[in-house]
Structures are given as structure tokens and as C-alpha cells.
Amino acid sequence: MSYTWMRQYSPEHIAVLVTGIVACGILVVAARRVRGAPWLTVARQVTGWVLMVLAGAWLVFTLWPGNLHVTEALPFHLCDWLRYILAYGLITGDERALAITYYWGILLNPQAIITPYLPYVHHPAWVQFAGYWFFHMVALIVPIVMVAGFGWRPTWRDFRFVAAVSPGWMAVAGLANRITGGNYGFFAHKPPTPSIIDIFHRVGWKRTYWILEVILIAIVWTGVMTWPLTARSTGPR
Template identity: 85%
Template sequence: MTYTWMRPYSPEHLAVLVTGVLACGVLVVAARRVAGTPWEVRARQITGWVLMVLAGAWLVFTLWPGNLHITEGLPFHLCDWLRYITAYGLISGDERAWAVTYYWGILLNPQAIVTPYLPYVHSPAWVQFAGYWFFHLVALIVPLVMVFGFGWRPTWKDFRFVASVSPAWMAVAMTANKVTGGNYGFFSHRPPTPSIIDLFYRWGMKRHYWILEVSLIALVWTGVMTWPWERARR
């Protein structure tokens, strides 16, 4: 099957990036205004339910018989899991879900924003475009709002929890790749569009590049995304 991709850094890509930056700034300011008041919980829960409904609708859209694409459209990418975890965390206030949203949403998810791989395998294409960008931007904006708007801070306990559950997603994605022949999580090979994985290929990590990627992620999670907050707390 042949299909087209969205061209990275095309006018529509740049427009989405600008929109995301503006939305993030507005929502952080709005969150600061309601932080610590009863409106904070209401805002979180309403947002969470809206996201949960939209995520369910998106799942139906991608798995609809006319749209089903085994190697590209099954819910095994990280963001597929993240949209439900984000919604659940906002609804329930479960800080374990917030932690996953923080570590996955701020570091891993932006790879799909800065270097997007968007093959138009579903119809209509504009719905896939809207869904792709909405959910990826939400996955980044929500944890930024939680930290810089509502004042939530990650701890070493949060880090240990996310580090312990992340391999579960990796195992599921790799298994799905073997069964379907897909490239979920980009563990089988690099995407056809430019990405950070290209650097690992240049360094000679063509077969096991994901090992280096996981190591770098662990370094950033500890040294940049956890330790400074713990140091400030002490």
C-alpha cells in the first residue's frame, strides 16, 4: 500500500508549532490563576473527561474497518498509551499517571512534534492530521501546565515508578512489531522521515540504536528532569 506523508517543516507544520507554543503559554497562565482553588480540580477533571472521550473517538476512527492499517495504525506507539494515561491522571489526580505524563510527555513525545512522522493511512486525511497534532501537543502541554501552572513537582519515587513501567510499553511495542511487521516505537528501524535516530545511525548504532536512545533518556530523566527539582525541594 502506498500513501503520502506530511512534509516536516512545511507551512502547516510550522503553523501547528506556533499554535502549540501560544496555547501552552495561555494555559500555564490560566492554571496559575486557579491553582490551589476548587476550580483547579474541576478544570483538571473536565479537561480529563474531554480528553478521554476524544481519545476513545480517535481509537474508533483508527480501528474502523475502512481505516484499519495493521503496520501503522494500531495503538502501540507511545502516544497511543499516553493519551489515556494523561486523561486518567487529570480525572483521578493519581500522581503515578502524572509522573508518566511528565517523563514521557516532555521528553519522548516531542520527538513526534519536532521531527514528525505522519503517514496519511486513514481517511479523510485532515482528520488524521488534526488528531495527530492535537494529541501530541496535549501530551506535551498538560505536563508543562501541571509543573509550571499547578505547581506539581516530580520526585525520585516518580522517576523509579516510570522507569519500572516503561519497559512494559517497550516489550508490547516490540512484540507488536514482530507480529504485524510494523515499526511501533521505531524499535525495528528508523522512520523514513528525518529524526534524531539518524544521528545514532551515523554513530554506527544501526541495529541497536534504541539501546543508546534509552540510555540517553535515562540520563536526561535523572540529571535534568528529576534531580534539579529534588535539589530545590531540599
């Protein structure tokens, strides 16, 4: 079945990107000013519960009869998992959940922001548009604020944990693709809209591009997102 989808770098896409950048900047500055305040734990937990309720409502919306599309809308994309992990991390302060939020949210999630593939399989379409962008932006902004605003720092233990559990999501997404004929995680084939995967295709990695992606992700997680911050980590966890 074919669907219409949001055009990349359309006025609405640009507007969302600008809004996200501005919101991120404001929240980082605000976080630095209130760092260490005694009420931050409660604020973090309330934020987490709000996100958890919204994520649950979004799941009901996508699985509602008439909206359910097994090849496009089951919760097997990375951000589908990330929104619950993020909310759980904020509610509990669990370091493992926060680490997944950091590594997945800052590096993997932005592909859906910079080169989105948003097929309008749900009705009304504006609800799908709002939900897609809200959850993807939150999954990027929260870990940036954690690090740049509140001084959270990853450890090598965090890195090893996320590196160990990430193949679990890949396996589940791959199994879902086999059962449904979908393309969760874009492991079955590249999306129909332009993305970074097109670059891998051009250099000859047409069928196993995901292997090159995994290699590059491991390099960035190690050399950019872990080592520099652990080498000069002085901020609070």
C-alpha cells in the same frame, strides 16, 4: 504499502508548532493565576473526561473498517498509550499516571512533534492530521502546565516507577512489530522521514540505536527532569 505523509517543516507544520507554543504560554500564565482555586479539581476532572472521550473516538476512527492498517495504526505507539494515561491522571489525580505523563510527555513525545512521521493512512486525511497534532500537543502541554503553572513536582519515587514500567511498553511494542511487521515505537527500524535516530545511525548505532536512546533518556530523566526539581521542590504536589 506506501503512503504519502506530511512534509516536515511545511507551512502547516510550522503553524501547528507556533500555535502550540502560544497555547502553552497562555495556559501556564493562566494556571499560575488560578493556582489553589477551589474549582480546579472539578476543572481537571472535566478536562480528563473530555480527553478520554476524544481518545476513545480517535481509537474507533483508526480501527474502523477501511481505516485499519495493522502496520501503521494499531495503538502501540507511545502516544497511543499516553493519551489514556494522561486522561486517567487528570480524572483521578493519580500520581503515578501524572508521573508517566510528565516523563513521557515532555521528553519522548516531542520527537513526534519536532520531527513528525505522519503517514496519511486514514481518510479523510484532515481528520488524521487534526487528531495527530491535537493528541501530541496535549501530551506535551499538559505536563508543562502541571510543572510550570500549577507547581507539580516529580519525586524519586515517581522516577523509579516510570523507569520500571517503561520497558513494559517497549516489550509490547516490540511484540506488536514481530506479529504485524510494523514499526511501532520505531524499534524495528528508523522512520523514513528525518529524526533524531538518523544521528545515532551516523555514529554507528544502526541496529541497536534504541539502546543508546534508552541510555540518553535515563540520563535526561535523572539529571534534568528529576534531580533539579526535587533538590529545590517547594511547590505543591
